[in-house]
Amino acid sequence: MIFYGFKSTHLRTAPLPIGTNCPACATPDAMKASVYGRYAHVYWIPFFPFSKSAVAQCEHCQKAWEEKTMPAQLQPGVRAIKQSTSFPLWNWAGLGVLVLALVGAFIAGRYHERDRVAYLAAPHAGDIYTIRSMGDxxxxxxxxxxxxxxxxxxxxxxxxxxxxxxxxxxxxxPEKYTKTTESLTVLDLQIMHNKGQLTDVDRLTE
Ligand SMILES: [Zn+2]
Known part of the structure; x- marks a missing residue:
């Protein structure tokens, strides 16, 4: 079972534009807006942010409004503060690590494929070939x-x-290998590789 969920964090608090009065107590220039971000987490590792919300509050009378119930005269200022607040980079940590891991695996796979072709063309003692069974x-x-x-x-x-x-x-x-040996040519190896019979090459000692 994967444990996941959502978490809210405080992103920023900023004053509303000069000239904004409190809709409740009419005190001028005492309004501020706080912006909160929500992000998805998996096992408490932040994965990606997905929504922002804002609350406006009067510093004088402490009355607060959420966006849904916010008086119209506060909305443009709150919207501007919300839009200019960006999600912190760490909100993307999990997704970032995942993308990096996938890109890394892809690059490693490409290198491994190139190595495989080079190793088959010039075999060394100690190379180990992975062979798919002919019968199964x-x-x-x-x-x-x-x-x-x-x-x-x-x-x-x-x-x-x-x-x-x-x-x-x-x-x-060592004890799992037969004592008898067999001769193959580089061409045999390449044919086996092309047929999908020889699926991998590992060179354990350089
Ligand atoms: Zn007030």
């Missing part, structure tokens, strides 16, 4: 490059298959 496309396993010479790589297959697109952390331990 929901299952994944690993191939480990033991040595790379020219256009040929010696690989050991992992003996396990799991239904996780990133099986590296679970399957990459």
């Amino acid at each position: 496309s929901t299952k994944y396993s690993l191939l480990k490059v033991l040595s790379a010479k020219g256009n040929t790589v010696e690989v050991a297959a992992n003996e396990y298959e799991i239904d996780d697109r990133s099986p590296l952390s679970e399957l990459n331990s």
Whole structure:
């Protein structure tokens, strides 16, 4: 369950224009307007602001009016103060972090794709390929490059298959690989990649 809600904060208090009298006690120049902002929060982290409201109050008699019940002579001044009050940047904190995280993930994904193509073209001992099972496309396993010479790589297959697109952390331990090896060419690897059979390359040691 996600806990979310709305919160109000005081943004600004400013005097109404010179010449404004209190509609209740007629004291001149004693009126001020306070602007409040509402923002949405998720787990108390502000996400985005969405509305403003204003209250006018007389400093002399303390009578206050909300916008709905505000006498007409106060409205233009209050509206002007409200419009010139902006939401503070921290109201956007959650949404900002979320957008930054998405942009970061996108850029990281692009870099990873570029690395994958470069790693496949020039294999290193220690590269680990993620392989989609031929029999069951929901299952994944690993191939480990033991040595790379020219256009040929010696690989050991992992003996396990799991239904996780990133099986590296679970399957990459030495005792889980077969003792027998297999030779593949760089072209074989590229064909497997193009067919979607080889889905990822990780180079753990540079
Ligand atoms: Zn008053």
